Amino acid sequence: MLLASTVLLGPMFVLADQVASGLPNPLGSQNGTIYDFVKAVLGIFLKIGIFVSACSFIYSGFLFVKAQGDAKGREEASNAFLNTVIGTALLLGSWGLSQIIKTTISSITGIN
Numbered sequence: 001m002l003l004a005s006t007v008l009l010g011p012m013f014v015l016a017d018q019v020a021s022g023l024p025n026p027l028g029s030q031n032g033t034i035y036d037f038v039k040a041v042l043g044i045f046l047k048i049g050i051f052v053s054a055c056s057f058i059y060s061g062f063l064f065v066k067a068q069g070d071a072k073g074r075e076e077a078s079n080a081f082l083n084t085v086i087g088t089a090l091l092l093g094s095w096g097l098s099q100i101i102k103t104t105i106s107s108i109t110g111i112n
Helices: 002-014 016-020 034-067 070-108
Strands: none
Touching: 016 070
């Protein structure tokens, strides 16, 4: 156990000096604001959402092909397609709403 704790906790003590001197800014700029952080996080979620949405459209198309005229299979495929369309609309609608809010705040404050 002593060896395991040394291996696991040793780097923490060795790297403590670097942590005490300051962590690097994950946003890449020296003067990162909370706005920059939220923008970066939402950008990541949007990219992931677009990828998931595209995969869902492909999957629902696969379900249509797999159904081969079966009524139950078509119903399952159309439900999957409808849910994909609703999810994509929510994703793009939230992005559009955030852009409207950003534009409004930018025009009021004069900060881009």
